[in-house]
Amino acid sequence: MCHINATAHGLHGFICKNAVSRTSRHHSLNDLVVRAFASAAIHVDKEPQGLSRADGKRPDGLTMVPWREGKPLTWDVTMVCPLAESYISDSATNAAQRRKQQPHAKQSNTQV
Numbered sequence: 001m002c003h004i005n006a007t008a009h010g011l012h013g014f015i016c017k018n019a020v021s022r023t024s025r026h027h028s029l030n031d032l033v034v035r036a037f038a039s040a041a042i043h044v045d046k047e048p049q050g051l052s053r054a055d056g057k058r059p060d061g062l063t064m065v066p067w068r069e070g071k072p073l074t075w076d077v078t079m080v081c082p083l084a085e086s087y088i089s090d091s092a093t094n095a096a097q098r099r100k101q102q103p104h105a106k107q108s109n110t111q112v
Contacts, residue, residue: 022079030060030077037063048074 030046037044043064051074052058059074067073 025079026077029079033075034061
């Protein structure tokens with residue numbers, strides 16, 4: 001536990017690395033990916049042993065059939081909370097930039 005008080009919106013539980021629910025949400029999302037592959041009749045291995053990235057982390061899954069260029073597909077589930085403080089300022093900035101780039105749509109008053 002990190003002993004940080006929860007806000008009225010309860011967002012801390014989504015971003016805290018010590019939150020118990022964080023792991024269960026990760027496993028649930030990973031299970032959803034596995035079920036999607038199963039529905040397409042693609043066999044997968046969850047949390048395969050012997051594979052690691054340059055940073056030492058393991059992927060969450062691996063397809064048991066070649067995917068592209070004869071290589072299996074690996075995936076790693078990452079969850080993001082768009083309401084976390086670290087994203088809010090970026091979201092506001094990105095929204096402002098999109099508004100500047102979009103041409104103003106003209107409204108048509110034509111009747112059918």
